[in-house]
Amino acid sequence: MNTQHYIQQETNLHTHSYFCGHGTGTIAEYVAEAQKQGLKLLGFSEHCPVEDNRWNRSRMALEQMSIYEEDIANARVEASLPILTGYECDYLPQYRSYYQEIGARVDYLICAIHDLSLELEREYSLFWNTLTKDDLHRYADLYCQALSSGLFLFGAHPDVFAYNYHTWDKEAEACSRAIIECAVAMDVPLEINANGMRKRKVDTPLGQRYSYPISEFWQIAKTYPLKVVTNSDAHAPFEVNVGRKECFSFAAEAGLSFVSYELEGRNLKVVSS
Ligand SMILES: [Zn+2]
Numbered sequence: 583m584n585t586q587h588y589i590q591q592e593t594n595l596h597t598h599s600y601f602c603g604h605g606t607g608t609i610a611e612y613v614a615e616a617q618k619q620g621l622k623l624l625g626f627s628e629h630c631p632v633e634d635n636r637w638n639r640s641r642m643a644l645e646q647m648s649i650y651e652e653d654i655a656n657a658r659v660e661a662s663l664p665i666l667t668g669y670e671c672d673y674l675p676q677y678r679s680y681y682q683e684i685g686a687r688v689d690y691l692i693c694a695i696h697d698l699s700l701e702l703e704r705e706y707s708l709f710w711n712t713l714t715k716d717d718l719h720r721y722a723d724l725y726c727q728a729l730s731s732g733l734f735l736f737g738a739h740p741d742v743f744a745y746n747y748h749t750w751d752k753e754a755e756a757c758s759r760a761i762i763e764c765a766v767a768m769d770v771p772l773e774i775n776a777n778g779m780r781k782r783k784v785d786t787p788l789g790q791r792y793s794y795p796i797s798e799f800w801q802i803a804k805t806y807p808l809k810v811v812t813n814s815d816a817h818a819p820f821e822v823n824v825g826r827k828e829c830f831s832f833a834a835e836a837g838l839s840f841v842s843y844e845l846e847g848r849n850l851k852v853v854s855s
């Protein structure tokens with residue numbers, strides 16, 4: 583079968599839609615926009631619902647998963663570029679086999695940590711709370727468990743912990759190093775995410791910066807043989823390729839280079855060159 587090679591500039595694999603409830607746009611609208619904006623490969627990574635309904639405020643209901651997957655299959659028929667089906671999975675160890683089942687059905691899964699609560703009834707979002715030093719350890723621990731599960735194509739916005747943690751201190755460095763070292767050991771790429779660049783800028787003791795990505799994290803990353811990807815994390819069709827240029831300049835400034843993808847049929851692989 584024909585193998586296609588895609589560099590990061592030609593792809594977006596982190597794409598949401600109206601299905602998650604906090605995004606807009608249908609699958610077909612995203613495909614049309616990706617074609618218009620010249621992308622060569624598009625993957626959908628809607629927030630994955632879980633069986634006990636945890637995090638239900640930020641994702642589709644379980645019953646909608648088949649509609650989401652069908653919408654993508656239908657859009658694929660007419661599209662002029664390959665369209666992949668994926669999910670962005672918030673990781674907790676009890677969902678491992680559930681995600682494994684879904685991963686066997688769809689083209690790829692990515693992982694992220696948006697919430698630090700282990701209790702079902704309580705959410706503790708990284709976006710709504712001021713994080714403590716202990717929270718950073720919890721974040722790194724969960725993120726590393728996700729990377730170590732072997733289920734995910736890449737880890738999304740690993741530095742999102744800094745969204746509400748504005749001091750670069752020993753904990754922030756240790757958290758970053760733990761995640762980067764785990765990604766290198768597991769050979770899983772980490773993502774420079776454009777969505778954090780589109781959010782409000784953050785005032786820190788060291789000056790103003792993006793909500794994420796944060797240069798301190800990627801300065802450490804640079805010292806490791808880490809694989810790096812970048813995506814728009816679009817939550818509206820017009821965003822499908824927005825912020826990418828900024829991500830490429832951010833990476834160039836940090837001295838980082840990107841991996842590519844190889845696609846054979848709908849079988850997607852990360853390749854180094
Ligand atoms: Zn989202």
Ligand SMILES: [Zn+2]
Pocket residue numbers: 596598670738815
């Ligand atoms: Zn996302």
